[in-house]
Amino acid sequence: MTIVGSIVEGNSKYLIMRERKGADLELGELVVIDDEKRKYICMVYNIEYGVLLEQGRLYTSAGTIIEKTNPKLEFPNDDLRIFRKIYLKPLIEIHNGKYRSPISIPKLFSNVRRVEKEDLSFIKEPDTKVFLGKIRSGGRILDFDYYMNGEEMISHHTIIAAQTGRGKSNLVKVMLWEIMNHGKFGILLLDIHNEYFGIGNNKGLKDHPNADRYLLYYSKTPPPGHKKLKVSLTTIDPEDLFGIIELTEAQREAISVYRRQYKEEWIKELMCKDLSNIAQSTLRSLRRKIGNLFRIRISDSGEPYCEDEIFNFEKIGEKTIFDIANALENGKIVIIDGSSIPDETGLVIMSAIMREVFRRYENYKDQGILKDKLQIGVVLEEAPRILGELYDKNIFGRIAREGRKFKIGLIAVTQMASVIPDEILANIGTKIIMGNEMKKERLKLIENSPQDLSDYDYIIAGLEKGESIVSSIFTKFPVPIYTPLFDDIAKSEKEKSEIVVF
């Protein structure tokens, strides 16, 4: 085992080692210190020059070299007075086979070596696992698969945050692929770019060998064998609008009056029937908002109808919400193609589905049978408004606050973690932080992370595509990982099931 350095300074917060010449450690690398009784795993978070000479001599020497007055190096390469100081952050300590946050420090002059995958054997594979990637040491990828316990991860919410193009969607795809191996989680996903299913020749979740069993795809234009997205407006609740369109107090009040009076026909009646106890001006602007949201027009005969193909008043798709809730309960991944519909349309449908799921799971809890039910998660991509100011009024806010008690969790995917309120962010148990050049975004994530990430700012700024730091209340240290490219994972072709026809 190659020694890369020796500990010469530090305290319980950081250690400084002198680097062996040519070891060439990089920021973010993991190193191991084998003490007599304990083993420490540390991360390189800062690199400095170490010089045991008077500074003036260094500047003079540099001058003689660049000005070519005496172009020979004054200090030989093996001069022991010149070296690199490597700052190490102790991440964990392994003692008697157990690991924990460090409570001691290694002996002075302890040898330091690079991490090997054997050093990570203390990380055990959880039961219902979700694959996130391979553990990495800086830019070096170790042959060590990193899984999180899906139940913990999903029930306590997860955020995947990065600047555009750093591999958020790729990571979600990889996670879902693994989940489809066991079908132990129901996941709902609004796919705003239609990139998860795998349209045409693109690789996607449809290529999973279990796709027939565990994948449902709803779209305005589905390929044969998949579901046409149709939703009856009778299955939409006022709550599904909150946080998606802005409503005044008077408008909310009006909605609840119609809801009480006309039950599931509330939208239809609201659009075409005046009620004497509701101000005309309130109704007018409310009709405009709801009309826009559902693309409602009024026919010559005064009947409302939907211009859009998705919603309707004719009870087409009356069981869509119900069916999707069933599918989620049965451990399926349900993708709603949001690429060909307005964002609000997709979010209203997501809300209706999650409301139904929540209602069922509340019941299960009351009946004491929740423990037999599968964990359910909902992926919200770029929906800062939903998680933002209006969060307390819609189903997603309810999930964020109390979903954990009902086995329902959020997976928020965003470029803009900074707009998410602190109290929501604090409720998110797992943060997967990918590359980000925006200081503001990094700070927000660092400040709200389960572990102390104060030394990670520079490292996060420099993460490459697919690289991330997993900081979770369920991990003892921030785990650096690399998520492989989905296409490489999905290489295996979908098995063709045999069909008998006559």
Place this chain on the structure above:
Amino acid sequence: MKFAHMADIHLGATSDPKLKELEMNTFRKAFEICIEEDVDFILISGDLFHVNIPDLSIVKEVVKIMKKVIENKRKIYVVYGSHDYSPNAVSIIDILEEAGIIVRIGRGKIEKGLFRPEVIVDERSNAIITGISARKLSLEREVFKILDREYLSSFKGYKIFMFHTAIDELKRKGEYYEGISSTDLPSGFDYYAGGHIHRRIEYGRIFYPGPLFTGWGVDLENTAKEKEEVFI
């Protein structure tokens, strides 16, 4: 062109003699209307019978009724329903076909992994008729996945697609079948003649006539309110 479309007749569903008689009377009446209206052909989108081998006295009546149409040089096109099809035994539908009483739609072959249903041209009207038969437990949904759509789109004329499968979007509260999406039907047909949903539905070009009459459980109530339904 004029044709009648029926489905989910479920002959033999009832054991009550009184209802049995009503059931057959309704069926007879429906066919009489077809003759009066001088339809070019009749479509039955599955579940003509309640079981694959019904009581022979019922079959005898059916043959008698149908023969009048046949003698009039009109064809009766039928797909298996979920009830009158059997995966491992002969169905009465096969016998009626063998006897030249009906024409069975839904036969086909696999070519390069795709299912090509047989396409039949009705001699009287030139209507182009094809379709997919039902199987038990809605297993025919798998067939829709490998349907040779390109092949079907190559036919030109008035095109009819017969099937006995529910459509998910049309499912109502309390209905629990597993169906296909409307988008699973091959495109470009003029009339999609459906069966299996026991309700009268018009959804774009997709039609479900609903049952004629049935003494079978839940339908009694629904059907009682309606008159005989012959969809022309």
